[in-house]
Amino acid sequence: GQQLNQSPQSMFIQEGEDVSMNCTSSSIFNTWLWYKQDPGEGPVLLIALYKAGELTSNGRLTAQFGITRKDSFLNISASIPSDVGIYFCAGQLDDKIIFGKGTRLHILP
Amino acid sequence: DVKVTQSSRYLVKRTGEKVFLECVQDMDHENMFWYRQDPGLGLRLIYFSYDVKMKEKGDIPEGYSVSREKKERFSLILESASTNQTSMYLCASRGLAGVEQFFGPGTRLTVL
Numbered sequence: 001g002q003q004l005n006q007s008p009q010s011m012f013i014q015e016g017e018d019v020s021m022n023c024t025s026s027s028i029f030n031t032w033l034w035y036k037q038d039p040g041e042g043p044v045l046l047i048a049l050y051k052a053g054e055l056t057s058n059g060r061l062t063a064q065f066g067i068t069r070k071d072s073f074l075n076i077s078a079s080i081p082s083d084v085g086i087y088f089c090a091g092q093l094d095d096k097i098i099f100g101k102g103t104r105l106h107i108l109p
Numbered sequence: 110d111v112k113v114t115q116s117s118r119y120l121v122k123r124t125g126e127k128v129f130l131e132c133v134q135d136m137d138h139e140n141m142f143w144y145r146q147d148p149g150l151g152l153r154l155i156y157f158s159y160d161v162k163m164k165e166k167g168d169i170p171e172g173y174s175v176s177r178e179k180k181e182r183f184s185l186i187l188e189s190a191s192t193n194q195t196s197m198y199l200c201a202s203r204g205l206a207g208v209e210q211f212f213g214p215g216t217r218l219t220v221l
Contacts, residue, residue, distance in 0.1 A: 101151035
């Protein structure tokens, strides 16, 4: 079946550093979504991408829908302590959505 | 403020017990989903429902069943709980025309 490869699995960074994570797939998607899960909560949508090549920003977050429709990345600039959590990518084709395994972000004091 | 609520944040059950996890959404969404989340495995879809009384198997339905008698409520049932069903369970809902799934806070289930 379809699978998403999300990397890295976890990251340890210093506050103020930039962060980059990505998802790749062997299948194409019509929509890419990026969610964040705070500790003890359910995931919340950060950014939705609807078109190949689309680059979208939400504050310090920037995400892109890959031109091949098989990949997407998420960048976080100037990380702050509240960025800690698990970030999930999700690819959607018609009614089917598949989630990546998540990138756990740790921020060192 | 839109909301998906789950009946319990933490639950401890014994092997063989029947377990009900309840999820309610107040957004009049047609689609509802149950996932389990395990470290290193991400979110895996157990069951989903497109409408009242409709249900579809997800990727890991074995050992689970669901019930959707009302539009706002989607229940996950573990007929006979086993230790390998210890996990975080997340419910989500989505509108017919939308892409975003709205998640509940999760129920952390421990089966002893």
